[in-house]
Amino acid sequence: MLSSLQADVYVAPGIPIPPSPYNAHNFWQPISSTLIYGEKEAVLIDTPVSISQTEDLADWIDATLNGKTLTTIYVTHGHGDHFFGISTLLNRFPGVKAVATSGTVQHMKEQLEPDVFNSFWLGLFPGGQIATPVAIAEPLPADDIFFLEGHILQAIEVGQSDTYSSTVLHVPSLKLAVCGDVVYGDNHQLFLEANTVALRSQWLASIEKVEALDPETVVAGHKRQFQLDGAYNLAATKKYIRTFDEVLSRSKNATELYNGMLQAYPDRVNRFILELSAGAAFNTNI
Numbered sequence: 001m002l003s004s005l006q007a008d009v010y011v012a013p014g015i016p017i018p019p020s021p022y023n024a025h026n027f028w029q030p031i032s033s034t035l036i037y038g039e040k041e042a043v044l045i046d047t048p049v050s051i052s053q054t055e056d057l058a059d060w061i062d063a064t065l066n067g068k069t070l071t072t073i074y075v076t077h078g079h080g081d082h083f084f085g086i087s088t089l090l091n092r093f094p095g096v097k098a099v100a101t102s103g104t105v106q107h108m109k110e111q112l113e114p115d116v117f118n119s120f121w122l123g124l125f126p127g128g129q130i131a132t133p134v135a136i137a138e139p140l141p142a143d144d145i146f147f148l149e150g151h152i153l154q155a156i157e158v159g160q161s162d163t164y165s166s167t168v169l170h171v172p173s174l175k176l177a178v179c180g181d182v183v184y185g186d187n188h189q190l191f192l193e194a195n196t197v198a199l200r201s202q203w204l205a206s207i208e209k210v211e212a213l214d215p216e217t218v219v220a221g222h223k224r225q226f227q228l229d230g231a232y233n234l235a236a237t238k239k240y241i242r243t244f245d246e247v248l249s250r251s252k253n254a255t256e257l258y259n260g261m262l263q264a265y266p267d268r269v270n271r272f273i274l275e276l277s278a279g280a281a282f283n284t285n286i
Helices: 051-065 086-092 102-111 114-124 197-211 232-249 254-264 271-281
Strands: 006-012 031-037 041-045 069-074 097-100 145-148 151-159 166-171 176-178 217-219
Touching: 006 051, 031 051, 041 051, 041 145, 051 069, 051 086, 069 086, 069 145, 097 102, 102 114, 151 197, 197 232, 217 232, 232 254, 232 271, 254 271
Parallel strands: 041 069, 069 097, 176 217
Antiparallel strands: 006 031, 031 041, 145 151, 151 166, 166 176
């Protein structure tokens, strides 16, 4: 008889980043990490970006597991703010293994190329905030399945979200989908890479693949700390994409798009992400 599983979600709060043209007091968006555990072992999905955030996450893992063993870290996609914490966690939890789909592993490698890592990530998080050398995941077997105390954990590559080769981790026994950046909570969604109508249409199709799993619990990659992890996040993420396209269709420039989205979503956090998205839609810096 299989042991029962439980899942908890930790949200690393946003941390300061340098100012930008429209936002003098900037914060990087909150990042969720999901811990799934049974009687003796546990799996973590995604990490924060900075050393301090990841050390806080590690303290929380220790307290939550209460002697259970963290065996695996799964990474949903290749953006650095979801895997830069691996190095810190490897030091805190000897023997843990980081895994991802082959597409995500390739994306991780691209994130560490100097023109991305040095100019973008170190520009946002200077002064030794990111642990180096950066560890990356190993590719999963071809079927993208691994197990926790006999329970299937299925990595599903859905394709486009706010980046390419995005995945969700499906845990059928919990009716759980941990969605990385395929699904957002009450944060502005990033269209820096999904910068055309066609790519955003593909993102909508990716969400529909998650809907087809019929999950009861849906964990967004970026969300407010105490926001409920419900399936309603699927529809809300789709609505934001469609609203962005509608506001874009009547905007003459990035500033109009930025202001129009703020009017439509005045309560979503992290306006810096919206600033990046509006600029990308018009291929300009806002």
